[in-house]
Amino acid sequence: IAGITQAPTSQILAAGRRMTLRCTQDMRHNAMYWYRQDLGLGLRLIHYSNTAGTTGKGEVPDGYSVSRANTDDFPLTLASAVPSQTSVYFCASSDSAASTDTQYFGPGTRLTVL
Amino acid sequence: GQNIDQPTEMTATEGAIVQINCTYQTSGFNGLFWYQQHAGEAPTFLSYNVLDGLEEKGRFSSFLSRSKGYSYLLLKELQMKDSASYLCAVMDSNYQLIWGAGTKLIIKP
Numbered sequence: 001i002a003g004i005t006q007a008p009t010s011q012i013l014a015a016g017r018r019m020t021l022r023c024t025q026d027m028r029h030n031a032m033y034w035y036r037q038d039l040g041l042g043l044r045l046i047h048y049s050n051t052a053g054t055t056g057k058g059e060v061p062d063g064y065s066v067s068r069a070n071t072d073d074f075p076l077t078l079a080s081a082v083p084s085q086t087s088v089y090f091c092a093s094s095d096s097a098a099s100t101d102t103q104y105f106g107p108g109t110r111l112t113v114l
Numbered sequence: 115g116q117n118i119d120q121p122t123e124m125t126a127t128e129g130a131i132v133q134i135n136c137t138y139q140t141s142g143f144n145g146l147f148w149y150q151q152h153a154g155e156a157p158t159f160l161s162y163n164v165l166d167g168l169e170e171k172g173r174f175s176s177f178l179s180r181s182k183g184y185s186y187l188l189l190k191e192l193q194m195k196d197s198a199s200y201l202c203a204v205m206d207s208n209y210q211l212i213w214g215a216g217t218k219l220i221i222k223p
Contacts, residue, residue, distance in 0.1 A: 045210060
């Protein structure tokens with residue numbers, strides 16, 4: 001079934017550790033996104049990529065980095081995790097950027113930083 | 115600033131009708147989306163409105179008034195499986211989605 005996969009499903013991480021959340025889509029979508037979802041808040045955009053080879057900062061980019069080496073993969077890295085990065089992280093993709101195309105979401109990664 | 119407001123929680127009865135409201139103030143407007151999110155799962159697309167009026171899709175309908183900065187999602191013939199959070203999101207002038215915190219809908223038998 002076509003879609004977006006994320007790994008790991010969940011993770012408990014010690015503060016200060018480095019962590020990469022993986023995201024892969026097989027829909028050949030050009031645009032990809034990383035969001036975090038916290039209780040009582042709407043989804044907040046961390047980083048996005050309009051096409052392979054390009055990335056951009058969203059609303060809450062500090063402490064996170066991304067890369068987009070190819071169309072399918074869009075990993076999110078926490079260089080040195082802090083407790084405030086405890087959240088549920090969703091990767092999403094859409095057919096094209098700067099458009100009203102629907103965004104499709106992966107199943108999420110639940111991250112706890114202690 | 116940009117702001118999306120929707121009720122935190124609503125309760126309705128199986129078989130009834132419920133309306134979930136969303137008001138917004140954003141930098142530009144390129145459409146409004148509604149997503150459904152079951153607990154512990156990913157958001158899934160329900161509807162998109164860019165012009166004023168009502169869009170009907172089966173048991174679900176979505177309404178938009180751009181002049182009032184207002185939308186609602188109408189769910190008819192409620193089923194237990196409709197228990198979920200409903201997320202309102204507006205696409206701003208930069209084609210970025212601004213999300214509301216979501217409305218948790220509880221369906222009682």
